[in-house]
Amino acid sequence: MTVEPRAALDRLIAALEAHHHAVATRRSDDDPAVDDAYDVLADAYEVYEDSLATVFGEVTPFYLADEIDDDDDDDDEDEDLDDIDFDDDLDDIEENADEEERQPAQQR
Numbered sequence: 001m002t003v004e005p006r007a008a009l010d011r012l013i014a015a016l017e018a019h020h021h022a023v024a025t026r027r028s029d030d031d032p033a034v035d036d037a038y039d040v041l042a043d044a045y046e047v048y049e050d051s052l053a054t055v056f057g058e059v060t061p062f063y064l065a066d067e068i069d070d071d072d073d074d075d076d077e078d079e080d081l082d083d084i085d086f087d088d089d090l091d092d093i094e095e096n097a098d099e100e101e102r103q104p105a106q107q108r
Helices: 005-024 032-056 070-082 086-102
Strands: none
Touching: 005 032
């Protein structure tokens, strides 16, 4: 079932306004009203994007980031850092600095 793009846009605008209101009247850092408004906004955006694509063959310049689990992300970063040999990088930097110091000022 395809939603009319104009109706989807109206729903998106309402979701944006509701999200703004939830953020502006937040009662705490983890206010569930903000989370709920976020979810409604994301859903409204996806419906609008789908209706534009279906009816007009167009898309918006926006995308929803995939939700990630912060714990998993931290593990991935740690693994990436394990692959880096910081000592070799530091040696290269020091070597380049020594070479520049030995060159006459005209050649720099």
